[in-house]
Amino acid sequence: MENSEKRTPTEFGLKILQKLYPKITPRAAQIQPHQTLVKEEKFSQQEIYDILKKLPNGKASRYDEIDNIIVKVIFNSFPSLLLDFFNKCLELKCFPDPLKIGLVILFHKTGKEEQNIKSYRPIYLFPTNC
Numbered sequence: 001m002e003n004s005e006k007r008t009p010t011e012f013g014l015k016i017l018q019k020l021y022p023k024i025t026p027r028a029a030q031i032q033p034h035q036t037l038v039k040e041e042k043f044s045q046q047e048i049y050d051i052l053k054k055l056p057n058g059k060a061s062r063y064d065e066i067d068n069i070i071v072k073v074i075f076n077s078f079p080s081l082l083l084d085f086f087n088k089c090l091e092l093k094c095f096p097d098p099l100k101i102g103l104v105i106l107f108h109k110t111g112k113e114e115q116n117i118k119s120y121r122p123i124y125l126f127p128t129n130c
Contacts (some may be wrong), residue, residue: 002039016106019117042087045079 007015052075055068077083089095105123112119 005117016117016120020104020122026065040090042090045083047077048082048086049079 071087
């Protein structure tokens with residue numbers, strides 16, 4: 001790709017996505033569900049507690065705008081809510097699409113040409129509960 005090539009911001013963004021994800025089909029979520037031969041063990045309340053304990057407080061919320069503190073308060077108030085939710089997802093072998101979607105933010109590298117794809121560093125933000 002030539003650096004002097006002019007395009008709209010949308011066209012440039014799409015070009016970057018094609019470069020980052022060349023083999024992803026538009027609706028990859030519609031592919032057949034994963035078949036496992038091993039039965040997955042259910043999550044335990046202790047596992048969820050241990051994971052939530054590691055979530056940092058005071059950090060900016062993720063792209064879903066759900067603060068880690070809120071997730072912890074929900075778990076402390078209704079411990080079975082998250083446990084039942086994740087175990088049901090595991091049982092059905094189906095996790096909601098919003099839990100699989102992340103936000104890609106491109107940071108421009110200082111001193112690099114803006115029209116060059118390699119001048120950007122992608123950062124991926126995932127939902128709080130992933």
